[in-house]
Amino acid sequence: MTGFAEAKRAVDEALDKAKLCVVVGECRVRYEGRAASKLSEGDRLLIIKPDGTFLVHQGSKMAAINYQGPGAAITTAASEGGLTVTAQRLKPLKETIEVEFSRVDFAGSFEMRDDKKLKLFGSERELSGLLMQDLNVLEKGLRPLKKESAMPKGAVDILAEDALGHLVAIEVKRRDAGLAAVTQLNRYVHELRKRKGGVVRGILCSPSITANAHKMLEQEGLEYVKLDYEIGNPCAKIRGLEKKQRDLHEY
Amino acid sequence: MTGFAEAKRAVDEALDKAKLCVVVGECRVRYEGRAASKLSEGDRLLIIKPDGTFLVHQGSKMAAINYQGPGAAITTAASEGGLTVTAQRLKPLKETIEVEFSRVDFAGSFEMRDDKKLKLFGSERELSGLLMQDLNVLEKGLRPLKKESAMPKGAVDILAEDALGHLVAIEVKRRDAGLAAVTQLNRYVHELRKRKGGVVRGILCSPSITANAHKMLEQEGLEYVKLDYEIGNPCAKIRGLEKKQRDLHEY
DNA sequence: GCCTAGGTCCCGTAA
């Protein structure tokens, strides 16, 4: 248990010195902005980061139950009955979160020295790059033309040319492809046909595809190639590329 | 500053008693699972929730830099040189996060009593429901048939019938519509035409639409209606519905 | 600033 005045000091100190602020206690939360929300009393974890990021967590689930991104202006107000912390942001839209603590179990502030960035392996971009280095495993005679080729809007992951000189749009997905992946590829293919004319093929390349997505893919005359990859460190590896054009039941 | 043994006790107590655990200190993080990542030494905030949720936060940005959802099994190991906390999950895929603290500034555990759920206003579902009650503001003679009508996969927000008895698929978006919204609506419209036959119209309803999306919409013979709504408490209100079929420059 | 798409997306819901 911590007094509200003391808790307020901890929060203010964090705001002042650009420290991380952590508060645990019972509170109510009100939000208004892009949407609006109310959350009745319960025990929560409040995090305020030096950049203005504001997070309210409940005791389960990954996602913060209320939040505000970098740039929020935070104010505090303590009374004998409680501590209120408010986050307000004006850009891109006026948004306000108000957290009213009726009990504070802990309030602390911490310096956060950290200039390190995450090194991530196995992103779609990385897989796409790997695939581009060896397109003939995908199909004999396939030659890369361009990576991340910009479209009227959006970008094809890989633009290639097959043995017959036909343009091939390749969309790579790092995980199971659904309907959205097919429509996305289809959009690129149609755009390319309109712009360049002639035959344009579309290949979707992912670890797996849903039955509905595969059906749509076939109806649209697009192709599917199963992508087997291995997450490694320091980099991902494409295990084997095997053209699949057989029946649905395989997927 | 906190000793590693003491910090380990705090974490173990949290795990034991199903409490929330908060640790602040300098650490390195390693992740392997759906992808892989490395993060060198820096000051971070570690959160472990009673349900196994595991979050590592840096001092900026909203998103956790490393994380694991509910269901992770957590283990701790302290040595004279540091404290290591590991989270491992087997479903839906084997994933491991390892956090190695080389300094602990704080480690605490907290009970989290909370049976409250967020009440949210202004969701797409709510707007869709409001719109359904008054479809004639959208277009005279438009009558609702079904809400959240299931498709072969996916669901149309609103299925309606116009004055001529033609089927109308309505997709509602609570924010700016992009290309994806148009392709989504288009998919429903095509599916309905194939299943029911006859004329099927498609109307996209959102606060605004990007230029490219509007172009595609017109090319596909779909329609757009600007949706003006107001976030209220305890509920949202649709301010005015005005059919827009004029030129692109309006948007 | 807008727009587009990725994300270890997360999450709820319905079949």
Next chain:
DNA sequence: TTACGGGGCCTAGGC
């Protein structure tokens, strides 16, 4: 369970 789409999505990258 899978699959699909919403999300106050967030975030990065291009223009």
